[in-house]
Amino acid sequence: MSESSWRMVAQLVIDHPLFPVGLTLLAFQFALWLYRRSGWLVLQPVMVSMLLVVGALLACGMDYATYREGAAPIAFLLGPVTIALAVPLYNNIKRIRLLAWPVLLTVLVGGSLTVTLTLVIAYAMGAQLPVLASLSGKSVTMPIAMLAAEQLGGLASLAAVFVMLTGVIGTALGPWLLGVSNVTHPAARGLSYGINAHAIGTARALEEGSECGAFAALGMSLLGVISAVLLPFVAGWALSGL
Amino acid sequence: MVLKGLTWLVLLQIVGSLVSELLLPVLPGSVIGLLLLFGYLLLRGGVSEPLGQATSVLLQYLPLLFVVPAAGIMLASDALLADLPAILTALCLSLLVTVPLCGWMMQRLAIRVEQREEGRHE
Numbered sequence: 224m225s226e227s228s229w230r231m232v233a234q235l236v237i238d239h240p241l242f243p244v245g246l247t248l249l250a251f252q253f254a255l256w257l258y259r260r261s262g263w264l265v266l267q268p269v270m271v272s273m274l275l276v277v278g279a280l281l282a283c284g285m286d287y288a289t290y291r292e293g294a295a296p297i298a299f300l301l302g303p304v305t306i307a308l309a310v311p312l313y314n315n316i317k318r319i320r321l322l323a324w325p326v327l328l329t330v331l332v333g334g335s336l337t338v339t340l341t342l343v344i345a346y347a348m349g350a351q352l353p354v355l356a357s358l359s360g361k362s363v364t365m366p367i368a369m370l371a372a373e374q375l376g377g378l379a380s381l382a383a384v385f386v387m388l389t390g391v392i393g394t395a396l397g398p399w400l401l402g403v404s405n406v407t408h409p410a411a412r413g414l415s416y417g418i419n420a421h422a423i424g425t426a427r428a429l430e431e432g433s434e435c436g437a438f439a440a441l442g443m444s445l446l447g448v449i450s451a452v453l454l455p456f457v458a459g460w461a462l463s464g465l
Numbered sequence: 466m467v468l469k470g471l472t473w474l475v476l477l478q479i480v481g482s483l484v485s486e487l488l489l490p491v492l493p494g495s496v497i498g499l500l501l502l503f504g505y506l507l508l509r510g511g512v513s514e515p516l517g518q519a520t521s522v523l524l525q526y527l528p529l530l531f532v533v534p535a536a537g538i539m540l541a542s543d544a545l546l547a548d549l550p551a552i553l554t555a556l557c558l559s560l561l562v563t564v565p566l567c568g569w570m571m572q573r574l575a576i577r578v579e580q581r582e583e584g585r586h587e
Contacts, residue, residue, distance in 0.1 A: 247533060251532055270535075291533060297532075297533055300530055301534070302481075303495075304526070305498070305499060306478055307523050309500075310512055310516065311520075311524070313503060316507075321579070322574075322579075325574030325575045326571070329571040333566060384537070384540075387534065387535050388538075388556055392557060393560050400560070400564040400565050400568075404565035406571075407572075408572040410575050411567075414567060414568070419567060422527075423528070425527070426531070427528075444499060444500070447496055448492065
């Protein structure tokens with residue numbers, strides 16, 4: 224075949240309605256294979272597949288809106304699967320009841336520290352990054368923004384990109400950081416994943432086991448509920464003081 | 466069986482989105498759905514087999530589902546991309562502090578509570 228007919232075949236593949244789904248599945252399976260083969264926890268499958276998908280889309284000149292529309296069958300499952308996290312939560316209800324106070328204290332302290340650090344860093348960089356300063360309030364209000372499919376219609380907002388990066392990087396660094404600081408308790412590991420890397424961290428925690436996954440889901444949901452209720456006040460107060 | 470469980474989850478998502486839209490815009494529909502299902506399981510006192518099967522199958526693929534929204538980083542503006550190194554540094558720095566701190570604090574508190582509980586049983 225000549226070069227022009229090869230190009231035509233490539234265009235047909237790219238134009239196929241299933242191309243985005245196929246691309247996502249291929250990228251994810253390759254990332255998973257790489258993750259297991261290499262044994263490097265830093266090579267988070269979500270992060271590697273994200274890079275592969277973005278690279279492929281740029282290479283074939285497809286914009287994100289078209290990709291997202293085509294990959295909707297995959298993205299639509301995010302909501303229902305998040306709801307499924309109620310089952311590991313329920314299955315570990317005895318452990319959660321026993322550890323209710325430690326969980327609540329850690330979520331409050333860890334959550335407010337995360338918020339403060341983000342605000343302080345955003346403020347410190349505010350001069351060079353007016354962009355970051357403007358998002359400081361919102362990015363921390365929604366650690367669970369990843370899950371808000373409605374809000375994800377366009378991930379264009381800075382806050383959403385910020386939240387997404389936290390999840391990916393937190394999950395990539397999490398296992399190593401917890402290992403270095405000698406945190407072996409499954410509930411403690413899970414809670415830290417949930418607070419710091421929300422849903423992507425929860426996915427990783429589930430790999431470590433049911434208890435770890437349950438506490439990650441708990442940390443994520445609790446932080447989400449608490450910050451959704453409290454943060455508008457706290458952020459408003461903090462920002463008015465700056 | 467898996468399909469039956471999935472049907473429940475999809476219906477809960479729809480209800481959750483409705484509640485979020487009409488009453489509680491601060492929480493996304495899926496989190497409201499999660500809370501509803503959790504409440505239902507507490508009331509019912511157990512996980513039915515279809516639901517248990519569907520969740521164990523679906524939760525394996527949780528990371529896959531994040532790939533689509535994560536690729537939305539493509540939409541990041543040029544201004545953000547120019548600042549990306551700074552943003553990444555800031556993020557990594559704060560994670561270096563908070564990940565070990567949350568884990569360490571929870572571990573200490575949890576072990577203390579567990580020991581007290583064991584002491585009570587003896």
